[in-house]
Amino acid sequence: MASELPPGLRVALERELTGVSRRDLAGRAAATSRAYRSGRGSAGVIRGRDDALAYALTRLPATFAACAAAFGEAQARAPGFAPASLLDAGCGPGGGTWAAREVWPSIARVDWLDASTPFLDLAQRLSAGTFEARITRGDLGATAPSATALSAADLVLASYALAEVAPAQQLQVIDRLWDATLGLLVLAEPGTPAGYARILAARDALLARGANLLAPCAHAAPCPLAAPDWCHFAVRLPRSRDHKAAKGVDAPFEDEPYAYLVAARPGVAGGPAPARVLAQPRAGKPGIDLKLCTPDGLERRFVPRRDKAAHAVARRLDWGDAL
């Protein structure tokens, strides 16, 4: 799955950047990333149009790439799934929706829910002329019995959004997202121990509600990883000239660590991979070391060079791949 932004989104971003001071944008990008890192949520970070634009320039490419990678796995595990509707909950500037449309051109109806007006406005401007979305400005964490139900959709996405929901509300939010899910629910979070912990809690809650896990787990048994280990992956994405300038860096790419979960309603045909590669394979002269998640738990598998057929397969494996 390509982690490059689709041409329509690149052009729309360039249009937004026209006439905007790059120096101001770089200052905002640094300030917003400092604020996010210190634990503040978007409500306290994204105050207006230019903050939203700084996010779109410096963070959207990475969250797009993480979503694209998670969707690629979802598609591989449920190849017949062709969603007609998408709910992107906590959509921000809408990068996850663009990634979903790349993987599933069948998506004809898009719903966006977000608490942030600057993000929703930017998401609308970026998608103008390419696709339309129904917009709800609202609180994902609204749990009062009177709270309006989320719009049901074949595919429901919450990317990098759970992190901003108060810990005490996160499982209720998972319940709401699952209630809205007709087919697949995809969660993506930063690839940090805290992001993994949120995914793990969501995993338990979704299993208790009868979900089938499609990825990344190879089974529905308890996660075999023990602290300080945590399940996460990384995706490499290209940086545009403006992206590099906004971050004040030279490298033409960056690696985004992410954690994710794909949960399916029982009616969706598909299943988990027999095993998943949990770390970068280590190739040496005698052979290749693999760290695998399997239905029997965590497995370290050594594939000797002399086993030519198995070695040829192992050589092509990457961190995150299904076996």
Ligand SMILES: C[S@@+](CC[C@H](N)C(=O)[O-])C[C@H]1O[C@@H](n2cnc3c(N)ncnc32)[C@H](O)[C@@H]1O
């Ligand atoms: C870090 S941004 C991620 C945006 C986008 N999903 C992405 O992957 O780039 C988190 C988003 O969640 C939204 N959000 C956080 N808490 C929310 C809540 N309680 N209700 C609705 N939206 C919320 C924020 O406004 C923001 O757009």
